[in-house]
Amino acid sequence: MIGHLDSDDASFLLSDLEEDRRARILTKVSATDRAAIESALAFDEESAGRLMQRAFVAAPVFWNVGQAIDHMRSVSEDDLPENFFEIYIVDPAFRLQGSVPVSLLLRSTRDKPLKDIMKEVKATVRPEMDQEEVAYIFRQYNLASTPVVDDAGRLTGMITIDDVVDVIQEEAQEDILALSGVSEAGVNQSVFSAVRARIPWLAVNLVTAFLASTVVSLFAPTIDQHVALAFLMPVVAGLGGNAGSQALAVSVRAIAERDLEGPLIRRAIRRESLTAIINGLVIATLASLVVLAWFQDPRLSVVILIAMASTFTWAGLIGILAPLTIRRLGLDPAVASSVFVLTSIDLMGFFVFLGLASLMLV
Amino acid sequence: MIGHLDSDDASFLLSDLEEDRRARILTKVSATDRAAIESALAFDEESAGRLMQRAFVAAPVFWNVGQAIDHMRSVSEDDLPENFFEIYIVDPAFRLQGSVPVSLLLRSTRDKPLKDIMKEVKATVRPEMDQEEVAYIFRQYNLASTPVVDDAGRLTGMITIDDVVDVIQEEAQEDILALSGVSEAGVNQSVFSAVRARIPWLAVNLVTAFLASTVVSLFAPTIDQHVALAFLMPVVAGLGGNAGSQALAVSVRAIAERDLEGPLIRRAIRRESLTAIINGLVIATLASLVVLAWFQDPRLSVVILIAMASTFTWAGLIGILAPLTIRRLGLDPAVASSVFVLTSIDLMGFFVFLGLASLMLV
Missing domain, CATH: 1.10.357.20 (SLC41 divalent cation transporters, integral membrane domain)
Structure with missing residues (x-):
């Protein structure tokens, strides 16, 4: 079942398990999935790195709309995120240049260069950023998803709003409990x-x-x-x-x-x-x-x-x-x-x- | 400025204004926008009707992918939502049949019938539904957007996650204040x-x-x-x-x-x-x-x-x-x-x- 989850959800499930059970489960998933989950577990529990998924769509800055669409049609469905709202435009060193909303991609003619329609990414999220900060950025800019980039500006992952919604709810609930002197609660x-x-x-x-x-x-x-x-x-x-x-x-x-x-x-x-x-x-x-x-x-x-x-x-x-x-x-x-x-x-x-x-x- | 906002954001701004100032502002926006804003104001303050926007993309169930894409390319940008993550499939009476994520639309070949790729809509949201209920549905199903349908099952609007995120935050903050006996607070x-x-x-x-x-x-x-x-x-x-x-x-x-x-x-x-x-x-x-x-x-x-x-x-x-x-x-x-x-x-x-x-x- 874990094989079918996006890598961020899978790493959330695994982090609650004992160390040796975790190892046993990881051997059952494919090698690429395992690498993605293991690298997510390397980040702090409440960091952007834990929230992000490794599956996203990136296109070189010199492509046009038609090339991007053909690429997405050609790759296997398993290699794409279950759902995505924008694609990321990168230079040859995989440094993030901008993003194109999928709805805009759909409306543009095939010969349009991606460079001409790409938008500046509104906020930069680093893997080590606290999840509360990430939630703030999503609210501030009304985002549905955002790219995550490393120190060198290279694209390393994507965070989608569904995971951020849970963070917002959790943080607010934590405050309610904390004000009354309860450190943890749950069903x-x-x-x-x-x-x-x-x-x-x-x-x-x-x-x-x-x-x-x-x-x-x-x-x-x-x-x-x-x-x-x-x-x-x-x-x-x-x-x-x-x-x-x-x-x-x-x-x-x-x-x-x-x-x-x-x-x-x-x-x-x-x-x-x-x-x-x-x-x-x-x-x-x-x-x-x-x-x-x-x-x-x-x-x-x-x-x-x-x-x-x-x-x-x-x-x-x-x-x-x-x-x-x-x-x-x-x-x-x-x-x-x-x-x-x-x-x-x-x-x-x-x-x-x-x-x-x-x-x-x- | 109001003319450039989506209709849900505009109706939010207007609801805080005095009645006569509101009337003056409404005369400045175009007739169609005015109709959209006025109908949103007809719903209760914390209802799905207030959250939803009237701009969405719907396609007849008998179209194929190519027809849907050509339609979106042909209409003026002003008539489309600023950003959208799925299109809705309707029958001739505008009753909702299903939805197609924009990312799936993009990956499908032009001759594919929409009927074959459309997904069942996970949850039904009515205009009169309380916003807390809407937020719960978004969290429950990890939605980025959802259609709103009336009693007869006709598509009447779309709610996007950015507005729901604000609802989640507000409701949690209301609880924090209410538990301490404060009915309202703000910067x-x-x-x-x-x-x-x-x-x-x-x-x-x-x-x-x-x-x-x-x-x-x-x-x-x-x-x-x-x-x-x-x-x-x-x-x-x-x-x-x-x-x-x-x-x-x-x-x-x-x-x-x-x-x-x-x-x-x-x-x-x-x-x-x-x-x-x-x-x-x-x-x-x-x-x-x-x-x-x-x-x-x-x-x-x-x-x-x-x-x-x-x-x-x-x-x-x-x-x-x-x-x-x-x-x-x-x-x-x-x-x-x-x-x-x-x-x-x-x-x-x-x-x-x-x-x-x-x-x-x-």
Whole structure:
């Protein structure tokens, strides 16, 4: 069955197998297919080299349309890609010169030189390029396929959109999971692997939760005198956490869409800060009115107003600054941001709320 | 400029404009283009009808390859799509019979009847179909383009992969934002619109946070006697909330990928329950050891062990059952699940923890 797949799909299947089983399967496929699959496996797992297929159609730059069509009619179907949308034009050293969409080839007269109808290739993809970068290029230029060239500009493969679509879906799904602290998930995942994919995040959060406990414990005498503070702690930390998650999701999404670059960064930081301040004032005011009605204590009401408004402002700022900083460090913002954002909001919220209370209520 | 875009891109641009500006722009484009754009605007915003373009190549079923190629060479370039990967074969009533990839057309001899090389169209797309469904079909069958047919099976348009790629990216990004309670975001969003996109979720959470406060207030006498309970409340609710967010992200992702259907549902529920129980036992044991070391009170340590283990189990169950139920109600699980999941975990966590404490410590 592997013999009938395009070489990129075959290498995907094989990479999940054990080393010796892989060797056994490779002996069953033809020698040329084997060479193609083995060379694909030589590239990093999430690289353009893994996505690309070795079957593509290339024509010398001095041919005309008729020669290209006759060539395609003459070669065996097995040597051509199952489906292709453009052919590549190369010089005698196999360096890429341009491409001709198959639909254009079809519409051109047989005597037309390929040189006259070929188009400049919009973006250059190298085998070692990250697949996320490849997906970005496909979206940016609305591509259906793209040639892959090596350092010397020689044509080495072709990537088609069907494989890129899977990359786009995977990367977005990875971000969804990563933001919630799950490293891996899938329909066939075992309980053991689900536990392993989630427990590191929970362990980190256990540590940060006890850090928050420690902050609260500093104010034990204040809580002892005003037990209402214990009722309201979840409101301050919970709402601040929500505001931080919102800012974080917006920022991680914008980074993934490449909307947070250059001058747009300053603008986004300004928007997040203002949004946090406005939302903070609105929500903190509502909360302080509820507290006033519940406990009939204006001072407690002022404490929660100030504490929530300042926690919101912090949440908005850290919600965008943390992922930006983590990106600058070369790490994945979706994976590493949540713990800093949510921990700092909890600590900040408890400290300001209980600190203010110990100053104003005692 | 609009005159040079394919009709699907043009209708996308126009849908964002005010009604009267739209009318003015439409008078500037040619009559045929105007008809195409206006009919696209008649479809729902997230439908296949909006994605499809009216420019495609169709050939009668009784033609041969040579006739199809000659036809494409004879029509003006403006009447053909900018790029196309297949042509559609229709009967005299314009009912779709099959398709021929352009690459196959190119390789076939001129006298070959189209009937002999045409392929069955893998999936039928209707103009009213939701764009998410269209994206699923493209991924499922690795399509580069697909015909759109009406109720009577007549060919009405073509959808190409470049527009579907944007849909896939958008839908995934919508899920990321929705899970964090943000209804809309974008690089050009104003502060006002950012506030409006986030404050409803914060308002809902303010209500649920005060619900949690009320539960805590029921146990005021117990907290008064054991202030350590106030320190540990964030640990129980926070960790439970993390476990719930993990289960929720995994389930929402699986629903989006259509991995949660039929017999897979029971299996996923089983996996989530077991994972939650195991993670709960591990994390609760660690937490109870920390508590034992900190407060030297075995009873408090047992209270936090039982409370956390049962909160985790609940978190895992509600994290998958809530989105499944919300999907069954025909709503978007990414949007509506978080509030139920996180509120129920908070209430459950505080109630069990403080309830057990009032039974065991007093």
